[in-house]
Amino acid sequence: MIDVLFVTYGGGHVKSIIPVYNELAKRGVKCQVLSLTSSYKILKDNNIPFKTYEDLKCFFTESELGEIKYFSEKYFEKNYDINSGIPSKVIYWYIGINIWDLSKQFNSKQRAEDYYEKFGKKVFCPLNLFKRLLSNVSPKVIVVSSGQRSEKAAAIQGNDLGIQVVRIIDLISKNFKYDYKSIFCVQNNLSKRKLLEIAPKVPEKDIRVTGQPNLINRYEKLEESNFYENYQPQIFSKIVTLFSQPNLKDIEKIRKEYKSIALNNPKILFIWKLHPNEESFVFKSKIENLFVLKDINSSLLIEKSDLIITFFSTIGMQAITNDKNLLVINHLNEDYPVKYHEMGCAIMLTNLKKMEEVVLNSLYDPTLFEDIKNKRKKIDNVLNPEINISNIITSYL
Structure with missing residues (x-):
């Protein structure tokens, strides 16, 4: 029997979970991830014990295992990046079990496959799996940090079984859906007001x-020393990091422009940080001052960079919170779920042809971010979040 079950995807989701897990472990709370x-990979690197779909x-x-293997064999190869650092069996069972679960919800293998092939992994919501899992392990609290797929299924079935759900929210986007009851942990009062505005049914x-x-x-001294040894940031005048995201439109044009800027400015270190869900082979660089990185601490890059570039990633809010200049690319005028420029905390790039000019001005014109810096400072940040969240969780034990 366990007290708390954490269900977590990668990127910012798992990074929200780890400090809370460590705080609860110090208090002697029995946790499972x-x-x-x-x-x-992030959990393993942080020495957090965990289970995967293979363990289920x-x-x-x-x-049923025969049916699951059928789906795994059919769809595994297109979903596995051999350079991801994730064991193949983790993805093998994740894909198979999710499509199997979908087939039970549709009562049809063919409908499940058709639906998955049309819409991809976003249709995953393995309710049957989590009903079995939660009935077996009977946690007192379920902690999630996302409203999608397996985390969503865990929360929904937790509601049905009378298990308390706690959700850690990093960003309040316009796409927020109130799919299950939960205690919602948010960054600050601004986030609270935004959530009430978007989802008025949330008490x-x-x-x-x-x-x-x-x-x-958060990063370790060893990570910092490795960064200086491997990429020699000290020999460059400035550091620019672009945090990419999966499934972005026109991404090849952005990569081409970023490469061009790096070639034109050899005294500036440029980093292209791949998202954890992007395959590592999608973008390569032979330019001496441009590195394409995936398995590196994002916090370290934010801390060391003079300019952060992104789209609508949580990284934008992390940059703002840590008083870093932020450039948002939106040259296609898309309706981003989170609009940092409307918060007054970022400059928005709307024309890729002017990207180099905007990047250089952002680095060398001290007046460009003056007003933005003042607005950044007005965003209230609550201290000791892992302690505050842990106090809420333990109140239900």
Whole structure:
């Protein structure tokens, strides 16, 4: 039996979970983590014990395992990046079990496959799996940090089984959906007001201002020394880091422009940080002052960079929280779920042809970010978020 079950994807989601897990462990709380896809490597690197979908085979009959293997064999190859650092069996069972679960919800293998092939992994919501898992392990609290796929399924089934759900929210986007009851832990009062505005059905008493563990820069001295040894940032005048995201439109044009800027400015170090869910082979660089990195601490890059570039990633809020100049690319005038420039905390690039000019002005014109810097400072940040969230969790034990 366990007290708390964490269910977590990678990127900012798992980084929200780890400090809370460590705080609860110090208090002697019995915790279990279910790692989903790319969270595997981060959890392993942080010495957090965890289980994966491979460990959930015990919840299925031999006949069901046969069906699951059928889906795994058919769809595994297109979903596995051999350079991801994630064992193949983790993805093998994740894909198979999710499509199997979908087939049971549709009562049809073919409909499940058609639906998955049309819409991809975003259709995953393995309710059957989590009903079995939660009925077996019976946690007192479920902690999630996302409203999608397995985390969503865990929360929904937790509601049905009377298990308390706590969700750590990094960003309040316009796409927020109130799919299950939970205690929602948000960064600050601004986030609370935004959540009430977007989802008025959420009871105000269920929104707690706790701070956000993921928005605090955390890295080890060894990571810092490795960064200086491997990429020699000290020999460059400035550092620019672009944090990429999966499935972005026109991404090849952005990569081409970024390469061009790096070639034209050899005294500036340029880093292209791949998202955990992006395959590592999608972008390569032979330019001496441009590195394409994936397995590196994002907090370290934010801390060391003079300019952060992104789209609508949580990284933008982390940059703002840590008083870093932020440039948002939106040359296609898309309706981003989070608009940092409307918060007054970022400059928006709307014309790729002017990207080099804007980047250089951002680095060398001290007046460009003056007003933005003042607005950044007005965003309130709550201290000790992992302690605040842990206090909420333990109140339900």
